[in-house]
Amino acid sequence: MTKGPYLFDEFFSSDMNESLSPFLTSSSKWYSKNLQLRASLIAAVALALAFALSFFHKPLSSFFLVIVYFFAGTKAFIDTIEDIRNFEINIDVLMTLAAFLSVLIDSALEGGLLLVLFSLSGAMEQVVERKSQSALYKLRQITPNFAYVLAERGNVYEKSIREIEIGTKIVIRPGDVIPLDGVVRQGTSFVNLVHLTGESEPISKKEGDLLQAGSRNLDGSLVVEVLKTSAESTLSRIIKLINEAQETKPRVQKVLDRFSRVYAITIICLSFFFMLVLPFLLHITFTGHEGSIYRGLAFLIAASPCAIIIATPTAYLSAISACAKKGILLKGGVSLDAIAKCTMIAFDKTGTLTTGNLTCTEFKKIYGDSCDEKEALSIAATLEHYANHPIAKAITTYAAEKEILLHDISSAKVVAGYGLEGKVSIQGKVQQVFIGNPDYIIPKISPAAAKALQAAIAATPFPICTLLIHSSIFLFVFVDELRPHILQTMDSLRKEHHMQVLMLTGDHEKSAKEVATHAHIDKVYYELKPEDKLRIVSELAITHSLAMVGDGINDAPALAQATVGISMGQIGSDTAIDASDIVLLKDDLSLIAWVYSKAKKTISIVKQNLSLALGVICLVTTPALLGFIPLWLAVILHEGGTVIVGLNSLRLLKK
């Protein structure tokens, strides 16, 4: 038996990928990685050897061709049999058929080349797609499997969240992720919604407050009454929304599949038709080098869409590779198609337009005169050294910038969910000091002071923190910083690419409009829940093609539903990254304009490639069928077209 429970989630979310098999020894899992790519490369080497040897040693060349067909053809052949059994005639079937039939007309090398290219393209697609296959794994990873149920007489035991019913009381310890939606019945604590919303500011939770599954409990212990079962929790709802959005997405893929099916069936039928009919039309025999079967096979090979097959993936792979060098991860070529047609772009606020890091912008006294601001700041900074959250960091940084020295402080302690308290000596007198959220301070101050504090809170749209020293009250105001170069990015998107720029945020009106004005945003939607964002994005994606840029789990459904979802690789939650189509690995928003240009260029090159590939097929197939073009020339023209298409695609590698 192995130590501790094995985590099967990744294995199942990868559709039981062999390299993640829980049964394989850890040292041998390496053998499964990129297996198809490695087999394709072996086949490519064998093909090169077969080609070189074909000029002076036929038997050895044939041996290497057998190796090629073994490594590149066996899987293709099995897949083809499966496709035929399921009545799915597609380009894959046509390619395999053409490759294997080419052996019969003594063109096994061309068939081998077809198989190797086919296998390489499949392997490359597999490598790229694997990144998006585990779309929901990360989200499931943060979802606890079980909760600590509070039983009678204070006993606590583990229970699977599937079996926990509404009304059950569960215990949440510091550091735990909240497993189910519920209401706090006992205790106070700060919770962090960074996984759900991208907000790094800790939120105080006390008796009667609601808690969402997926948020992280920071400091205190809580007893929570479950309000929703695991199937209805916030996290499960988000998973469901992402699933639905992802299933409705790949329209482009469906069109390509439909085309490939029609094309493959047509070419196969035409080949057999010509094999049967040509002897009667052109008075030729069925067999022999001038016979109809020979010409029918030549037609099938000439019409095999080798260039068409590589026209699209090589262009997209080159663009994907160029993007990767710039720090942009694209999940497949469809993302480029999608962004190229976007006329509108929507940004989330916190963590996307802003850095998510709080900066203290203002510190002022709002009531009393028992302590001056410099000394108060020194006391606040000293107290906040005992805490570890963004507000504490912002206050200590602010004090350091002002070159404020720390104060002597005693009996400092953290009050979970509220703030901190301690004792300081001011003008020879020991005073009790408190710092934290207004709910913590208001019960400790006079009605007049409370009124002044509430007025100050109402006047600012930004996060605040309150400091109480004897009867004096001080207020810290924080802002979430805008990302660098945001104005140039917005101007480039609007002026050069003619895109309409929007902002979708869960924040309240004041704060949202403040950021929108600074960032030159055309239109703002505020106070939105994840489902509101999803609704707006769905509506806009129908009328316009919309790109959505976000970072939090709450953005994930909208990212999946948008024409193209763009997430932030560093600050972004794993779920948002998985749900999106494009990931900005360095969180650099200015790259959006660059990737937009690259996508436009990719589409243009794909069009050129397809025109060339189709042109070659049209030019070669008919003369080959009529016997005007010998087979060797047909193959050279066909493969020549393939090479030109490949080289054209490589132009996209340029940064």
Added chain:
Amino acid sequence: MEKGSHYQHFDGKSPLEHLKAARKKGLLASESVHGVEPSGAIIAAADSAREAAVFLTLLTVAFTFLQIPHQLCLLLLFSSMLFIWKTCRSALWGWSRLEKIHRLISQEKWEIEHHREQEKEELLELYQAKGFKDKQLEEVVEVLMADDNRLLQVMLEEELGLSLGSFEHPLRQCIGAGIGVLVGAAACVAGFWLYHLTGTLLSASLILVIATLVAAKQIGNEKIKSLIWALANAAVSLALPYFLLKALQG
């Protein structure tokens, strides 16, 4: 009607009978298609070396009695054929085994998600058999049922008798098999090159002894017993063509 037969999941069996059937299924899945070849590159190498030695000795006997020309070339050709065949077959067996085990794990996961009560009953039977009783038994089962990952692992290991992280990758196993054939074939061909049939017989015997001892050590079987059985098996296999061919020659 027995309690277990209420559940479609148990196929009309009691939980205990179901457990026995599940363990049998797990054992079958962990075996190779041909039998009980344990997973492991070293064992695959030993097995392949033995097979190569016996096969090439049989060929040498036939070539010698039938006086076929180019015997060394033919032995080399058959060796290379055997190398490809054994290597690929070992990989295919490995993948077949992995595929079967993956089907089982997927089925067990489905059962955990859709038949929790029955899984609980199976756990109760399992841990009752291990000596747990009353409240202690209930607590153990509750803890195991709390986490799906833990439950799946327990069901795989206890119900189906499958061990996690204990199988080698088919490619690694096939590399072992390939090395085994190479060693076995090289020894036999070298023996033939030096002393013809006698050389092959000596080399094959040596390979047989070494490979059997290595395999016995890996599996944990008694070495002397394994060795005698392997030699006896080889002797019978070789005796048949040897004496028949001799009889044919008159």
